[in-house]
Amino acid sequence: MENEMKKIIFIFLAISLFPFFMAREVKAVQPVGFLDQADSNAIAGWAKDDDYNGPIQVHIYVDGQIVQGLTANGSRSDVGNHAFHWSHPSFGPGNHTVRAYAIGVNSSGQPDNNNPELSASPKTITEQEEYLLTSSDGKVTVVVNAKFGGS
Numbered sequence: 847m848e849n850e851m852k853k854i855i856f857i858f859l860a861i862s863l864f865p866f867f868m869a870r871e872v873k874a875v876q877p878v879g880f881l882d883q884a885d886s887n888a889i890a891g892w893a894k895d896d897d898y899n900g901p902i903q904v905h906i907y908v909d910g911q912i913v914q915g916l917t918a919n920g921s922r923s924d925v926g927n928h929a930f931h932w933s934h935p936s937f938g939p940g941n942h943t944v945r946a947y948a949i950g951v952n953s954s955g956q957p958d959n960n961n962p963e964l965s966a967s968p969k970t971i972t973e974q975e976e977y978l979l980t981s982s983d984g985k986v987t988v989v990v991n992a993k994f995g996g997s
Contacts (some may be wrong), residue, residue, distance in 0.1 A: 876960055877902060877948035879928070884944040884969035886887050886935060893918040893948040893966060894928040903949040904964070908942050908971075918948075939975040941969050963982070 856994035879893030901919035943967045950960030979988040
């Protein structure tokens with residue numbers, strides 16, 4: 847009878863404590879990525895969040911203002927389907943600071959407010975103050991600049 851009682855107590859404790867031993871705290875993983883390129887033609891890189899199997903968003907800021915939201919779903923041999931590339935319009939003459947942020951998500955793909963700046967961000971883009979456009983025969987040259995627009 848005493849052994850039976852010990853078995854019952856053991857089974858009760860095992861059942862009662864099982865969830866405590868099996869429960870593991872799941873911590874969100876911070877998204878990661880890299881700003882590979884930021885020049886007068888394009889902004890490109892990669893970003894991923896290991897909390898989620900799908901692509902995540904990347905927000906691009908120029909001179910402190912958000913200018914583009916991108917989905918990091920392009921394919922690259924080194925990062926899989928987590929690349930982004932944006933052929934952007936001119937930001938105007940002068941120097942411009944480009945920052946890129948990975949928009950973190952939870953395991954369901956919903957934003958989790960964990961939005962770190964990508965590695966190698968910020969970068970500086972320098973746009974020319976003056977552009978020369980010459981016809982293919984070389985007879986006509988147009989100068990476009992920030993002051994006069996063209997002449």
